[in-house]
Amino acid sequence: MPFLRPRDAVLHYACRPGDPARRAIVLANSLGTDLRIWDGVIARLPADIPVLTHDKRGHGLSDVTPVDMATHIRDCADLMDHLGLRDALICGVSVGGLIAQGLAATRPDLVAGLVLSNTAQRIGDADGWNARIARVQAEGLEGMADEIMERWFSPGFRAAHPADWAGYRNMLLRTPAPGYIATCAAIRDTDFTATTRALRLPVTCIAGSADQATPPALVQGMAELIEGATLHCLTDVGHLPCIEVPATLADLLLDLYGRLP
Secondary structure (H helix, E strand, O other): OOEEOOOOOOEEEEEEOOOOOOOOEEEEOOOOOOHHHHHHHHOOOOOOOOEEEEOOOOOOOOOOOOOOHHHHHHHHHHHHHHHOOOOEEEEEEOHHHHHHHHHHHHOHHHEEEEEEEOOOOOOOOHHHHHHHHHHHHHHOHHHHHHHHHHHHOOHHHHHHOHHHHHHHHHHHHOOOHHHHHHHHHHHHOOOOHHHHHOOOOOEEEEEEOOOOOOOHHHHHHHHHHOOOOEEEEEOOOOOOHHHHOHHHHHHHHHHHHHHOO
């Protein structure tokens, strides 16, 4: 398990080396999860494509520290700089999609294209995030885990994969509450409307018709901001296509990857 302390925190990451002559794919995960949510996608990508994933601060095996969105973005950039990755295809889901948008705006040298999955330029509002933070502080994640899981996954996934549902619920519950709360606040305080509207690079946007966290209309609004972006809405899929339909997500990644200049 590789770790790096680029600045003030230890970050856990995984990098499949692939062929260093090929463009890398960088995957940024969602709130309350760790880098393992991408396993099914990575397994379906050609072995010669380098792939980087990491645990955000406050998640997985990375340090729990105070964090804002700029720090999450900088951490991803630091890992890419450390590994010598440039001109990559960045795919982020949920808050990972915010990190991807911010990375493209602040470090365009690192980003050749974006796949923005189940995300938006602004997610939710201050009242909603403050209420969630207050509940986690009062009840812990256990008190709202079932509600979160219903927002993450489609009813069909729960019915067909009850053991997986339980396992991902365990992943959520093992997220340190301070790390979860800090990233909630980072999302609350982020509005990338202006910088995302200014992006000029190939972008694929992905929504899930059963996503209760970032509904299709929200993702469509982001897609309409970005000149030339394409939108795919996946039928009967929830907030985490990387888990529910990894083959479909891998195909969409490779489609854009193959079209990058």
